[in-house]
Amino acid sequence: MVEISIKIVDCLHAWKTPPAIAVSAEKVYALKTNQATFERKYKFVYFSLLSFGMIAYAFLTTKPAQLFQGLYRIYFNPCHLFSDFVAIGGFGATLVNIALIILVELLVIWRSKGTQTGTIITSIFTTVGYAFFGTSLFNFLPILLGVYLYARLEKIPFNTLLLQAFMGSAIGPLINYIAFGLGLDPTLGIGLGFLVGLVIGLITSPLSSAFLRFHQGYNLYNLGFTAGMIGMIAVAIMRQFKVEIEAVSVLGSEHSLQLTIFALILFLSFFLFSFYLKGWDLKDYRKLMKSSGRLLTDFVQLYSSGMAFFNMGIIGLIGLGFLKLVNAPINGPVIGACITASAFAAIGKHPRNVLPLMIGTSLATLLHGSFQSTATILAILFGMNLAPIAGQFGWLAGILAGYLHVAVVGHVLPLHAGFNLYNNGFSAGFVAAFLVPLIESVKRIYESRTNNE
Amino acid sequence: MNSREDQKASNIVRALSLYFLRKKCPQTNVIITPCPLSYTVVVSGKVCLSPNELEEIINNLNRPKTPELEYYYDDLIVSGTIDNLFVLLGSMVSDANVDYQDGLLRIELTH
Numbered sequence: 001m002v003e004i005s006i007k008i009v010d011c012l013h014a015w016k017t018p019p020a021i022a023v024s025a026e027k028v029y030a031l032k033t034n035q036a037t038f039e040r041k042y043k044f045v046y047f048s049l050l051s052f053g054m055i056a057y058a059f060l061t062t063k064p065a066q067l068f069q070g071l072y073r074i075y076f077n078p079c080h081l082f083s084d085f086v087a088i089g090g091f092g093a094t095l096v097n098i099a100l101i102i103l104v105e106l107l108v109i110w111r112s113k114g115t116q117t118g119t120i121i122t123s124i125f126t127t128v129g130y131a132f133f134g135t136s137l138f139n140f141l142p143i144l145l146g147v148y149l150y151a152r153l154e155k156i157p158f159n160t161l162l163l164q165a166f167m168g169s170a171i172g173p174l175i176n177y178i179a180f181g182l183g184l185d186p187t188l189g190i191g192l193g194f195l196v197g198l199v200i201g202l203i204t205s206p207l208s209s210a211f212l213r214f215h216q217g218y219n220l221y222n223l224g225f226t227a228g229m230i231g232m233i234a235v236a237i238m239r240q241f242k243v244e245i246e247a248v249s250v251l252g253s254e255h256s257l258q259l260t261i262f263a264l265i266l267f268l269s270f271f272l273f274s275f276y277l278k279g280w281d282l283k284d285y286r287k288l289m290k291s292s293g294r295l296l297t298d299f300v301q302l303y304s305s306g307m308a309f310f311n312m313g314i315i316g317l318i319g320l321g322f323l324k325l326v327n328a329p330i331n332g333p334v335i336g337a338c339i340t341a342s343a344f345a346a347i348g349k350h351p352r353n354v355l356p357l358m359i360g361t362s363l364a365t366l367l368h369g370s371f372q373s374t375a376t377i378l379a380i381l382f383g384m385n386l387a388p389i390a391g392q393f394g395w396l397a398g399i400l401a402g403y404l405h406v407a408v409v410g411h412v413l414p415l416h417a418g419f420n421l422y423n424n425g426f427s428a429g430f431v432a433a434f435l436v437p438l439i440e441s442v443k444r445i446y447e448s449r450t451n452n453e
Numbered sequence: 454m455n456s457r458e459d460q461k462a463s464n465i466v467r468a469l470s471l472y473f474l475r476k477k478c479p480q481t482n483v484i485i486t487p488c489p490l491s492y493t494v495v496v497s498g499k500v501c502l503s504p505n506e507l508e509e510i511i512n513n514l515n516r517p518k519t520p521e522l523e524y525y526y527d528d529l530i531v532s533g534t535i536d537n538l539f540v541l542l543g544s545m546v547s548d549a550n551v552d553y554q555d556g557l558l559r560i561e562l563t564h
Contacts, residue, residue, distance in 0.1 A: 025549045048466065070511065085479075117520075119521045160524040161524060161525070163521055216529075217532055295526060295529060296519075296522070296540075297537060297540075301517060301540075
């Protein structure tokens with residue numbers, strides 16, 4: 001017979017003074033993360049070099065007046081899906097937008113004494129990816145401030161909410177739409193948009209934590225699911241007020257070569273940084289590829305930053321290679337998706353668990369779609385976020401999840417009217433929540449029958 | 454201690470109980486000690502462990518504390534599987550002690 005006995009000891013009255021264990025959270029992190037602290041400054045240097053490199057390139061190739069006009073167009077326009085910032089503001093202005101976001105993130109990490117774990121690296125590169133088609137400093141800051149206010153209200157360290165603060169910008173286009181899409185007076189619109197951003201920041205943290213339970217950690221883009229739910233509620237309220245939200249599709253193709261070279265340089269910089277941190281010591285890479293990738297599989301914590309960056313480079317090149325293989329259109333959203341796909345290779349993705357997904361999504365595209373469609377290419381690249389299903393349950397489950405993802409992703413977009421940039425994360429949440437209990441049930445039946453035999 | 458911290462302590466107990474049950478432990482004992490600024494959870498029971506399994510548990514429980522586990526990912530420890538349980542727990546707790554003698558495994562976690 002199996003027995004569990006539980007005893008709760010009350011020592012609240014026994015301790016008159018705080019116990020020795022009661023050191024501050026920051027101190028605990030510092031005590032336990034000497035290696036991380038050592039690598040921390042190198043990551044700051046890497047991200048700073050990346051940002052200033054982008055700004056320098058932008059100023060060398062574009063006239064300052066053009067750059068500022070481009071930034072103005074990026075910041076002050078309704079930018080829901082699909083709004084290609086490279087087409088709207090130009091390549092140089094997009095790079096400046098990305099660099100400014102990274103620099104703000106670095107400042108926030110530094111000021112909040114945040115550790116640069118895999119999740120933080122992922123969230124930085126995710127915002128880099130989305131800064132090609134929706135995330136701008138204008139819609140990033142109010143949400144960041146809202147999350148900060150929430151941390152103050154809950155009396156918890158802000159560095160425990162950095163992920164939500166950075167990736168909460170997924171719903172940023174809603175701020176732009178309220179500010180510039182409703183036809184309000186600009187001052188009123190910007191003020192209202194900012195207020196909505198603050199509210200989004202305030203509600204993102206409790207919601208995102210709760211929604212993890214919905215898909216049990218099998219959807220890597222959980223913030224995308226959360227943003228989708230927020231967007232869905234916001235759109236429902238707006239429709240109550242008879243607000244008609246028109247679909248947007250601004251996509252350019254004239255910067256394809258520049259974008260490809262940019263992505264290639266970025267992925268090569270992952271390899272170089274990995275080599276600088278770790279040398280070509282990849283003996284654990286095979287072990288890394290055996291992990292399911294289910295949240296939270298932080299490769300920085302489990303292996304090293306060097307290994308995580310190496311893996312990010314590999315996934316980035318797989319994505320880029322795929323784009324070339326199918327002769328996909330190259331624009332801001334597509335390159336942004338490729339960079340975001342590689343970002344999540346710091347917390348779960350690796351070649352073994354993403355390839356089944358790519359097969360499943362490609363199969364669905366061959367049967368029902370076209371590789372020339374930007375939306376489909378995004379579904380394939382972002383579909384990798386269901387990697388934990390392939391990692392946990394095998395290739396067949398991964399292929400099935402990929403196929404279902406392409407089927408579902410187009411249907412959930414109208415729910416939030418394109419305000420959620422991480423629409424594929426929204427869709428993947430439903431696919432994971434639908435598939436995982438069924439696969440687990442089949443597995444249990446199979447195991448029970450095998451044991452009986 | 455707020456209700457969220459109570460929930461975390463409860464989740465730790467639930468996750469460790471599941472581990473001992475999956476290991477076919479005949480009797481699992483749980484002691485929870487709430488203190489002003491922390492919780493100590495001790496779970497013990499007879500289980501069969503190989504030296505490699507024990508080493509893996511100790512290494513995983515002594516991982517650096519991760520801020521993200523403090524607020525965001527903490528609920529994942531009760532989501533059903535035990536494959537990355539000790540990694541998540543190790544990233545969540547301030548202190549961990551593991552003792553294994555004569556088949557009796559004792560895990561003490563302070564959060």
